[in-house]
Amino acid sequence: MNYENILVAIEERVATITINRPAKLNALNKETISDLSKAIKLLSKNEEVRAIILTGSGEKAFVAGADISEFANYTVVEGAQLAAEGQETLFDFIENLKKPVIAAVNGFALGGGLELAMACHFRVASDNAKMGLPEVTLGLIPGYGGTQRLPQLIGKGRAMEMIMTAAMISAEEAKQYGLVNHVVPQGELLSFTTVIAQKIIKNAPFAIAKAIKAINANFEDGKNGFDTEIKSFGKCFGTQDFKEGTTAFLEKRKAEFTGK
Structure with a gap:
């Protein structure tokens, strides 16, 4: 199946999905969320695929947030619907998928990008990664599960501080907080994550x-x-x-x- 904004490759029972909007730093728009949802649903039914790695194209960004231009003029009802549909079709779907989904965070993971990474079962980051939830700088709060998953992963106090200050943290800080499991050099990110995926798929x-x-x-x-x-x-x-x-x-x- 062909997608507008993602690439899908399958090798040795591991599927790698690459968000491919480098000109927009892989920002999430409706089409990208739709592509991701369709691809992951297909992979969930593919008996040859035992694990999924989710990453971004290039070395600058995993996903540098949502595409703000899409919802800048939304009403209260439209905003709530945007969050509800996104959570149901993609973020919650990933979290509850029967197959393991690993985020390989290469660069910026901000806003919806960090929320996408947090929906995955665990995260590996490149040493240049930066993570944060800057929604309050736009007069918003995280709407794709960020206010729920971040405290689960790093604790209430740290999550409160990150969300309210809109601060970015480094890959090493994210590891110290428990937000990511491993930090590796940029060039080793996918190979390192693939090794973990291969260890997983040897099991039942x-x-x-x-x-x-x-x-x-x-x-x-x-x-x-x-x-x-x-x-x-x-x-x-x-x-x-x-x-x-x-x-x-x-x-x-x-x-x-x-x-x-």
């Missing part, structure tokens, strides 16, 4: 999906994460992957998982 896909569900449940209102874990743990026992994993362990060989 069904179990990976259930682990994502159980971890996310701890952060959902009205959900008991322990109950979700118990039920998910039990369901793993009914899979071919469980039989293969335990048999391989007892036979002292590498397991060959099918995701069934």
Whole structure:
């Protein structure tokens, strides 16, 4: 499938999605959000794909925010609809995807760009990355889940400060805060992230999906994460992957998982 603003490549069961609007520093507009949503939905159904890496084109930016020109004249109703549709079709969808999605943050990740990275299951940053939520400088607040995911990742106090000051932090600061897992040189970002993805896909896909569900449940209102874990743990026992994993362990060989 051809897309206007993204590139998709699949190699050794890992899909890499590259946001490709370099002239706009990969800023998110409606078309890009739509492209991302369509691509990720297709990849979620592709049995040959076990993990997804999300990155930006060039060395300057992962995503340098939203395309402000699109919503500068929106009404209250239109603004709320913009946030609701974006969260449902892309940001929440990524967070709850059964396949792991890793953000490879190459450069600026601001506003909607940082929110997109935070929707991924975890983040790896290049050493030149800068991250922030500058929405209050526009008279707005983060609308794609930023006020919820940032405190979950770095704590309430730091999130309050970042959002209210609109300050950018460096990749190293982001690592210290727990916002990113690793910081690597720009030229090594994709190769390093791909190595992590390859480690993940050696494991049982069904179990990976259930682990994502159980971890996310701890952060959902009205959900008991322990109950979700118990039920998910039990369901793993009914899979071919469980039989293969335990048999391989007892036979002292590498397991060959099918995701069934």
